[in-house]
Amino acid sequence: MSGFGFDLLRxxxxxxxxxLITLFVVSLIIFLAVNLLPGDFAQEILGQGATEEAVAAIRRELGLDQPMVQRYLSWLGGALQGDFGTSFGNKRPVAExxxxxxxxxxxxxxxxxxxxxxxxxxxxxLAALYRNSVFDRVANVATLTSISSPEFFLAYILILFLAVVNPVFDSLSNVSPDLDFWTRLQRTMLPALTLTLVVTAHMMRMTRAAIINLLASPYIEMARLKGVSPARVIVHHALPNALAPIIxxxxxNLAYxxxxxxxxxxxxxxPGVGQLFVDSVKIRDIPIVQACCLIFAATYILLNLTADVLSILSNPRLRHPK
Amino acid sequence: MSEAELLVTVRGLRIEGRSEDRWNEIVHGIDLDLHRGEVLGLIGESGAGKSTIGLACMGFTRDGCRITDGTIEFDGIDLRNISPARRRRILGRRIAYVAQSAAASFNPAHKIIDQHTEGPMIHHVMSVAESRADAIELYRRLRLPDPEHIGFRYPHQVSGGQLQRAMTAMAMSCRPDMIIFDEPTTALDVTTQIEVLAAIRDIVEQYNTAAIYITHDLAVVAQMADRIKVLLRGDEVEEADTRTMLAHPREEYTKSLWAVRTFAPPPKPPAPPTEVPVISVQNVSASYGAAPVLFDVSFDIHKGRTVAVVGESGSGKSTVARCITGLLPPTKGQILHNGTPLPPDYRKRSRDQLRQAQMIYQMADTALNPKVRISEILGRPVQFYTGLRGAERRRRVEALLEQIEMEPSEFYNRFPPELSGGQKQRIGIARALAAEPEFIICDEVTSALDQLVAEGILKLLDRLQRELGLAYMFITHDLATVRSIADEVVVMKNGEVVEAGPKPEMFTPPHHPYTDLLLSSVPEMDPDWLTNLLKQRGVENIGDAASARM
Structure with a gap:
């Protein structure tokens, strides 16, 4: 067992x-991509009629006149110490x-x-348990419809039914740190439901497929021949072996x-990262865009790492070696 | 037996199976009776419908099968027409099942004992704690090592023979009236098989459980069954009590089953002592990662001769083959080909060196790409090794098909799934021949085949050997095969060569004790064979054999 713990830690x-290596490569790609965006902050805020001198002055002030390599290194160096620079737009630290x-x-x-x-x-x-039944088909069609519809469309439909026709939730998610949990939850509900509609289909179909995939296994047949009920066959015998793909x-989807x-x-x-991200891209507020991208990349990498470790832990062969 | 109460009555059972979107009848009106405490052997080759009938006696059909006619009555209950919920109350509780591969039939996610106690728990026969105590008692009776703790392991932590006994214990967990044994020892080594057979026989006798014992091995069924029913393609051939059936089979088909294993090609003259062997394995040791698996193995294979490498699973037979083909470079020693050393790693070998050593695999099913036509399966190695193209390549492929006795015009454009098991194995042989090798490794090539088909394959290999002067290394655990085709025998155990020599010497006493154990473990057609053998060895001896392999 101790050997296994060691293996897992390693x-x-x-x-x-x-x-970390991936994150480094991603930081390079982010930096290059952001810098290849047409136009820059100086041009964007001064508009079409700006004079050459004015644009150059702002560039100098923001350090945009420095060579790219030097800008990258100083950005990376700062990011490593938790300093993502200051926003071009309002001169406040990006981290804040x-x-x-x-x-x-x-x-x-x-x-x-x-x-x-x-x-x-x-x-x-449930879809695996009642496979090919009406329930299975309805669940499949419903989740597929929701994943196939554009998010904003789903969002407006939810607003229509849950905020306008039946005013249960707020259509504007105006949250701030001083709200108590329940008010905050109530204001977050509509975007959360929209996201739920978007991600459920994928996870549900994978759960169903991973379980059904196992139903032809001899140990499932064995369970049935022991008189185990269909529900117990699925939950107790199939699901634990289907965990890795589901995880x-x-x-x-969590990363999404x-x-x-x-x-x-x-x-x-x-008022989340996405909002800020879109606003910052519009005005070419490069430090914020870069920081957002880096956070997104780190999220992906961390969640995938967690999934890997959990899938390994779900396998008794690896958890209990001979 | 006749005075015992009738437990199962099957009348006019017809079952259809679905293939290629059509329902075909695969069981054509079978009758079957089983009394309390009686063991009925169902025997036949693959496709006889043995397992399908066995499962039908539980009122169960696999996906793609359906019962179309007949009655199945178990202790007065009509199993065909009861609700699924009522049937579940009988399954596991009153009728239990022991599957062929315990390794695949235990759920990898749960401990063995938790799977054991599941039945008694869901059927409310015992509490989990009682059932655990009972499991340990059953493990002890089945002579499993360390019965107190073995159940608390996961299936992958326990050997195949032990798992098979644990599965028999699991079938016993609710003390059923009847158990269906579906080829429970087919996947085991001969020495392990004896332990499992003895354990099953004891426990069935102790609890007076009725059983249907399904197998394709006559000698095994002779030890286990009171009565035998012979099946052929879903029809009953004949039924009689075991001794009558063995002594006086009535039907021609039964006699032909009894008479296989008779193939005995004429012996070959010994190789001249000065001849350089085609392949010479010299002091080879090998390891998987840090674990050593092969220790100082040496033997020679001469032109036109067959060396059989025998041993139980884990003895290192297949590892030697991997060393010879260069898939696993040895850590010590070398492989000589016609006197010159071969590079240890196959990637360093020239195309000509690769051509000389070919392989035929156990599972022709998985060794042939199902989506590729025969013309391509054979044409590719022909082109790769001999450089023939176009019409010449086609002629060569057709010649190969003729060599393996398959009509070129019929098979040239077929896909592997359209062929029978024996035909697929023939294609495997032709693929090895396509390289025009001097030496072929046959890795358990007949063990997945029915005996009649296997004999055809052995005859073909023998003919090819005599025509082409091929050298064979025959990896097998089946001593009957060794007896019929080997010239020399190498016995391996735990990665070492225990004994080696010409076949006649190996099969005449005195033997090395391990060779003796192997030889005496091959079941014989005599119904008293197992009883006598166990008496001769003593029960402790079997326990020793089990622990020796731990």
Whole structure:
């Protein structure tokens, strides 16, 4: 057992190291991509009629006249120490601007995940249990419809039914840190539901497929021949062996909840990272755009790492070696 | 037996199976009776419908099968027409099942004992604690090592023979009236098989449980069954009590089953002592990662001769083959080909060196790409090794098909799934021949085949050897095969060569004790064979054999 613990730690360390390398490569790509965007901050705020001198003056002030390599190194050096620079727009530190918004986004993602993951896995298990029945088809069609519709469309439909016709939730998610939990939850509900509709289908279909994939296994037949009920066959015998693919698809969707929320946040005017991201791209506020991208990348890498480790832990062969 | 109460009555059972979107009848009106405490052997080759009938006696059909006609009555209950919920109350509780591969039939996610106690728990026969205590008692009776703790391991932590006994214990957990044994020892080594057979027989006798014992191995069924029913393609051939059936089979088909294992090609003259062997394995040791698996193995294979490498699973037979082909470079020693050393790693070998050593695999099913036509399966190695193209390549492929006695015009454009098991194995042989090798490794090539088909394959290999002067290394655990085709025998155990020599010497006493154990473990057609053997060895001896392999 101790050998296994050691192996697991070594594995985690290895994945973390790989994650850091990936993050470094991503930072390079982000920096290059952002700098290749047409136009820059100086031109954007001064407009078409700006004089050459005025643009150059602002560039000098922001350090945009420095060579690219030097700018990258100083950005990376700062980021490593937790200093993402200052916003071009309002001269406030990026970390301060992002901090609260990132927490808001995490809160939204957390609420959405708390609804979507149990819902998706539960629906997937039921769909596998009643496969090819009316329930299975309805669940499949419904989740596919919701994943195929544009997010803003889903958002407006939810607003129509849950904020306008039946005013249960607020259509504007005006949250701030001083709100109490329940008010905050109530204001977050509509964007969270929209996100739930977007991510449920994928997770549900994977749960269903992973379970059905196992139903031809001899040990499932054995369970049936022991007189085990269909529900217990699925939940007790199939599900524990189907966890690895399910965990992976959940991780992928959780990452999406954090990085893919841009449109939803804009629709509900939710003060999260996505909102800030879109606003910053518009005015070429490079330090914020870069910091956002880096946070998104780190989220992806961390969640995938977690999924890897959890899938390994779900395998008794690896958990209990001979 | 006749005075015992009738437990199962099956009349006119017809079952259809679905293939290629059509329902075909695979069981054509079978009758079956089983009394309390009686063991009925169902025997036949693959496709006989043995398992399908066995499962039908539980009122169960696999996906893609359906019962179309007949009655299945178990202790007065009509199993065909009861609700699924009522059937579940009988399954596991009153009728239990022991599957062929315990390794696949235990759920990898749960401990063995938790799977054992599940039945008694859901059927409310015992509490979990009582059932645990009972499991340990059953493990002890089945002579599992460390019965107190073995159940608390996961299935992958326990050997195949032990798992098979744990599964028998699990079937016993609710003290059923009847158990269906579906080829429970087919996947085991001969020495392990004896332990499992003895354990099953004891426990069935102790609890007076009725059983249906399904197998394709006559000698095994002779030890286990009171009565035998012979099946052929879903029809009953004949039924009689075991001794009558063995002594006086009535039907021609039964006699032909009894008479297989008779193939005995004429012996070959010994190789001249000065001849350089085609392949010479010299002091080879190898390891998987840090774990050593092969220790100082040496033997020679001469032109036109067959060396059989025998041993139980884990003895290192296949590892030697991996060393010879260069898939696993040895840590010590070398492989000589016609006197010159071969590079240890196959990637360093020239195309000509690769051409010389070919392989035929156990599972022709998985060794052939199902989506590729026969013309391509054979044409590719022809082109790769001999450089023939176009019409010449086609002629060569057709010649190969003729060599393996398959009509080229019929099979050239077929896909592997359209072929029978024996035909697939023939294609495997032709693929090895396509390289025009001097030496072929046959890795358990007949163990997945029915006996009649296997004999055809052995005959073909023998003919090819005589025509082409091929050298064979025959990896097998089946001593009957060794007896019929080997010239030399190498016995391996735990990665070492225990004994080696010409076949006649190996099969005449005195033997090395391990060779003796192997030889005496091969079941014989005599119904008293197991009883006598166990008496001869003593029960402790079997326990020793089990712990020796731990």
């Amino acid at each position: 594995l985690i360390a290895k994945r973390l190291g790989l994650g 601007l992002l901090g609260q918004r990132f927490l808001n986004t995490l809160f939204l993602a957390g609420v959405a995940a708390a609804i979507a993951v149990p819902l998706a896995v539960g629906l997937g298990v 992976n698809v959940i991780a992928l 909840l954090i990085t893919g929320v841009v449109v939803v946040e804009v629709v509900f005017v939710y």
